Amino acid sequence: xxxxxxxxxxxxxxxxxxxxxxxxxxxxxxxxxxxxxxxxxxxxxxxxxxxxxxxxxxxxxxxxxxxxxxxxxxxxxxxxxxxxxxxxxxxxxxxxxxxxxxxxxxxxxxxxxxxxxxxxxxxxxxxxxxxxxxxxxxxxxxxxxxxxxxxxxxxxxxxxxxxxxxxxxxxxxxxxxxxxxxxxxxxxxxxxxxxxxxxxxxxxxxxxxxxxxxxxxxxxxxxxxxxxxxxxxxxxxxxxxxxxxxxxxxxxxxxxxxxxxxxxxxxxxxxxxxxxxxxxxxxxxxxxxxxxxxxxxxxxxxxxxxxxxxxxxxxxxxxxxxxxxxxxxxxxxxxxxxxxxxxxxxxxxxxxxxxxxxxxxxxxxxxxxxxxxxxxxxxxxxxxxxxxxxxxxxxxxxxxxxxxxxxxxxxxxxxxxxxxxxxxxxxxxx
Numbered sequence: 001x002x003x004x005x006x007x008x009x010x011x012x013x014x015x016x017x018x019x020x021x022x023x024x025x026x027x028x029x030x031x032x033x034x035x036x037x038x039x040x041x042x043x044x045x046x047x048x049x050x051x052x053x054x055x056x057x058x059x060x061x062x063x064x065x066x067x068x069x070x071x072x073x074x075x076x077x078x079x080x081x082x083x084x085x086x087x088x089x090x091x092x093x094x095x096x097x098x099x100x101x102x103x104x105x106x107x108x109x110x111x112x113x114x115x116x117x118x119x120x121x122x123x124x125x126x127x128x129x130x131x132x133x134x135x136x137x138x139x140x141x142x143x144x145x146x147x148x149x150x151x152x153x154x155x156x157x158x159x160x161x162x163x164x165x166x167x168x169x170x171x172x173x174x175x176x177x178x179x180x181x182x183x184x185x186x187x188x189x190x191x192x193x194x195x196x197x198x199x200x201x202x203x204x205x206x207x208x209x210x211x212x213x214x215x216x217x218x219x220x221x222x223x224x225x226x227x228x229x230x231x232x233x234x235x236x237x238x239x240x241x242x243x244x245x246x247x248x249x250x251x252x253x254x255x256x257x258x259x260x261x262x263x264x265x266x267x268x269x270x271x272x273x274x275x276x277x278x279x280x281x282x283x284x285x286x287x288x289x290x291x292x293x294x295x296x297x298x299x300x301x302x303x304x305x306x307x308x309x310x311x312x313x314x315x316x317x318x319x320x321x322x323x324x325x326x327x328x329x330x331x332x333x334x335x336x337x338x339x340x341x342x343x344x345x346x347x348x349x350x351x352x353x354x355x356x357x358x359x360x361x362x363x364x365x366x367x368x369x370x371x372x373x374x375x376x377x378x379x380x381x382x383x384x385x386x387x388x389x390x391x392x393x394x395x396x397x398x399x400x401x402x403x404x405x406x407x408x409x410x411x412x413x414x415x416x417x418x419x420x421x422x423x424x425x426x427x428x429x430x
Contacts, residue, residue: 010062011080014055016043018064021076022084030073036065086145099146100187102139103196109135110203117210125210126223129230132203136233143244150176150248157255173255200238207231343372343380352384352415360412361385361392362401374403390415 011018020039021031033056040052059065065074076084113128157173187196207227214224307315351368358364361384365377372380385392392413400409 006062007064007077007080010059010064011084014040014044014059014064017055017059018076018080018084019088022081022088025076025081030068030071030075032073036074086141097183099139099142100183100195102135102142103187103199106132106135106199106203110199110206113203113210114206117206117213120213120217122214122217122223125214126226129207129210129227132207133230133233136230136237140233140237140240143240147244147247150251154251154255170255170258173252176252196241197238200234200241204231204234204238207234343369343376345380348380352390356390357414357416359414360395360399361415362408362410362412366401366403370404374405377403378408384415385413 017040020043021036024031024035024039036056037052040055044052044055056065060067060074063077064080066077067074109128109131113125113132116124116128153172153176157170207230211224211227211231214227348369352358352364355364362381365381369377369380384390392415395412395414398409398411400407
C-alpha cells in the first residue's frame with residue numbers, strides 16, 4: 001500500500017491524467033490498460049510507449065490506480081475519485097435517503113447533548129457537540145455537491161440534441177426531481193411535516209443552553225468556543241438548506257413542466273390524428289361535434305385586473321391618514337371686501353319696485369349698494385334681470401361701469417313696470 005505522501009505527489013505530478021480519468025469514470029467505472037495509456041499519451045505526450053507504460057506503473061504503485069481482482073482492469077482509488085470530484089465539481093447526485101438519515105442522526109445527537117447538560121457532564125457535552133459538528137459538515141458538503149450535480153444535469157439536458165425525443169432528453173431531470181428534489185422539499189418543509197428545520201432549531205436551542213451552562217460553571221474558554229462554533233454551523237446550515245432547496249427547484253421545475261406539456265401535446269396530437277384517420281377530417285373536426293374544441297396546443301391566456309403600485313400606495317396612506325387640527329382665528333384678518341357679504345334681498349327688491357322705472361339696473365345697484373363686493377353685485381344683477389315680472393329690456397348701446405376691482409362692459413337692462421311697459425323678451429349676451 002502506497003503512502004499518502006506518495007499518492008498526493010502523483011496527484012500533483014499527473015493531475016491532467018487523473019482529472020480526465022475522473023471525468024470518464026462517469027460513463028465507465030473501470031478502464032483497460034489501453035484506455036489509460038491513450039489518456040496518458042494524449043495529455044503527457046511521452047516520447048515513446050515505454051514512457052507511457054512507466055507512468056502507468058507509477059500510478060499503480062502509488063495506489064492512484066487499483067487493479068480489480070479476477071481481472072486486469074483498472075479503477076481509480078475511491079478516495080482519489082471522491083477528492084478529485086469534490087475539487088472539480090463532478091459529483092454524482094446523492095441519495096435523499098442518506099440526507100434524511102443524517103438529519104435524523106441530528107435528533108439523536110441533540111438528545112445526547114441534552115442529557116449531558118442535565119448531568120453536568122462537560123466531556124459528554126464536548127463529544128455531543130463534536131458529533132453534531134461532524135453531521136453538520138457532512139450535510140453541508142452533500143447539499144453543496146447535490147446542488148452542483150443538479151445544475152450539471154440541467155445543463156446537459158439543455159445542451160443535448162434537440163432532435164432527441166424529449167422523454168429521453170429529460171429522463172435524468174425527471175428522475176432527479178422525483179427521487180431527490182421532491183423528497184428534499186418534503187423534508188425541508190417548515191411546517192409539521194418537515195424534519196430538517198425542526199431538528200436544526202432543536203439542536204440550536206440545546207447548543208445555546210450548553211454554552212450558557214458552561215459560562216455559568218466557569219469552564220475553559222476553549223470548551224465554550226467549541227460549542228459556540230457548532231452553534232454557528234447550525235445557523236449556516238439552515239440558510240444553506242433553504243438556498244439549495246430553492247435553487248434546485250427553480251432549476252429543475254421549468255424543465256419538468258416542459259416535459260409534461262410536451263407529453264400532453266403528443267398525446268393530444270396522437271388522439272386527434274387517430275380520429276382523423278378513422279372518421280375523416282371533416283367529421284373529426286366538425287364544429288357541432290361534442291368536444292370538438294382543439295386540444296392542448298391552443299393555449300388560452302387569462303387576463304386579470306389588479307391594482308397598480310400607485311393605487312396601493314395611496315390606499316396605504318389613506319388607511320393611516322390622521323387629520324390635522326386647524327385652529328380658526330377669532331378675528332378674521334384681511335380685506336373686508338373678501339369677506340362674505342350679507343344682503344337683505346327682500347328690502348332690495350322692495351326699494352327697486354319703488355324706484356321703477358330704472359333705465360340702467362347696474363347704475364342703480366352701484367348707487368345704492370356700491371359697498372358690496374364685485375362678485376356679489378354681479379350676482380344680484382344677473383338674478384334680477386332674469387326675473388320676468390320686472391319687464392327687463394336690453395338696450396342696444398354698450399356702456400362700461402367701474403366697479404371696486406373690475407371694469408364691466410355690458411348692454412344695460414331697463415326695468416319698467418310690468419303693467420305699464422309690458423313684458424319683453426330678454427336677450428342676455430353678457
